[in-house]
Amino acid sequence: MKIAVAGGTGVVGTHVVREAEYAGHEVLSLSRSTGVDLTSGTGLAEHLRGVDAVIDCLSVETVKRKVAVDFFTTTTRTLLDAEQAAGVPHHLVLSIVGVDRVRYGHYDGKVAQEHAVRDSGRPFTILRATQFHEFAEQMSRRGRLGPIIAMPRIAAAPVAAREVAQALLDLAGLPPAGRTYELGGPERRDLVDMARALARRTGRRTPVVPLVVPGAASKAMRSGALVPHDPWRTGVETYDAWLASRTA
Numbered sequence: 001m002k003i004a005v006a007g008g009t010g011v012v013g014t015h016v017v018r019e020a021e022y023a024g025h026e027v028l029s030l031s032r033s034t035g036v037d038l039t040s041g042t043g044l045a046e047h048l049r050g051v052d053a054v055i056d057c058l059s060v061e062t063v064k065r066k067v068a069v070d071f072f073t074t075t076t077r078t079l080l081d082a083e084q085a086a087g088v089p090h091h092l093v094l095s096i097v098g099v100d101r102v103r104y105g106h107y108d109g110k111v112a113q114e115h116a117v118r119d120s121g122r123p124f125t126i127l128r129a130t131q132f133h134e135f136a137e138q139m140s141r142r143g144r145l146g147p148i149i150a151m152p153r154i155a156a157a158p159v160a161a162r163e164v165a166q167a168l169l170d171l172a173g174l175p176p177a178g179r180t181y182e183l184g185g186p187e188r189r190d191l192v193d194m195a196r197a198l199a200r201r202t203g204r205r206t207p208v209v210p211l212v213v214p215g216a217a218s219k220a221m222r223s224g225a226l227v228p229h230d231p232w233r234t235g236v237e238t239y240d241a242w243l244a245s246r247t248a
């Protein structure tokens, strides 16, 4: 197959590109660092000629609702318009388990993205996954406050981004499935504990301090809104096994 990966330089996108190449597919990585800005999409349809599936792994780092909603709806429409012009028969998007159970800026953007895909009339598959093992690292970077790392308590079911990438590729080889199963990791972990384990593994001495954020969204995340409730598939690799496989 010929597969285009939007956000192919990101955490999960890198795995999608690597696994796809390993499986012998022809792969096109689309991101600003490969010369394609998907908020405008100039010349995108040309890139997509002959592509069998587009896998959307784009993201924007923001907690602001408007920024997230604008980014995810604009990039989704840009991709879908170009796919229609180029005759791409399958659009896949990675979403997040529980996005519609928590009112939070980034998640509102993901909900808007799912709607844009569903309302487009184009053939699609939506896979929802839980937080990646890499999420603790992403949040540690964002939570750095001078001498500490401030980390919210979130009940997670962390999953290996590599296994999410593999699931997306498997789905790309099947007919469009609409909203499909949810994928989560094999165990529940608290994000603060994950970040502390990561700091121990990497030898980082900056203390990870639990942050109690007031409000309904944080309460929902602490109470398990982001772990799968529906019938779901479970990844294999545990967070500790993933950490152990990392070079410090």
Ligand SMILES: NC(=O)c1ccc[n+]([C@@H]2O[C@H](COP(=O)([O-])OP(=O)(O)OC[C@H]3O[C@@H](n4cnc5c(N)ncnc54)[C@H](OP(=O)(O)O)[C@@H]3O)[C@@H](O)[C@H]2O)c1
Pocket (backbone or CB within 6 Å): 006, 007, 008, 009, 010, 011, 012, 013, 030, 031, 032, 033, 034, 036, 037, 038, 039, 057, 058, 059, 060, 094, 095, 096, 097, 110, 129, 130, 131, 132, 133, 134, 135, 138
């Ligand atoms: N992180 C998690 O734990 C997790 C869990 C479940 C689902 N998800 C979902 O999975 C998706 C990917 O997450 P991630 O953590 O892998 O993201 P990420 O590491 O932040 O990567 C984002 C990607 O988007 C690209 N990008 C951003 N703005 C762009 C633009 N204007 N035009 C073209 N490319 C652009 C970036 O490349 P450039 O900067 O080079 O443009 C990068 O390749 C997100 O939608 C997220 O909601 C994430």
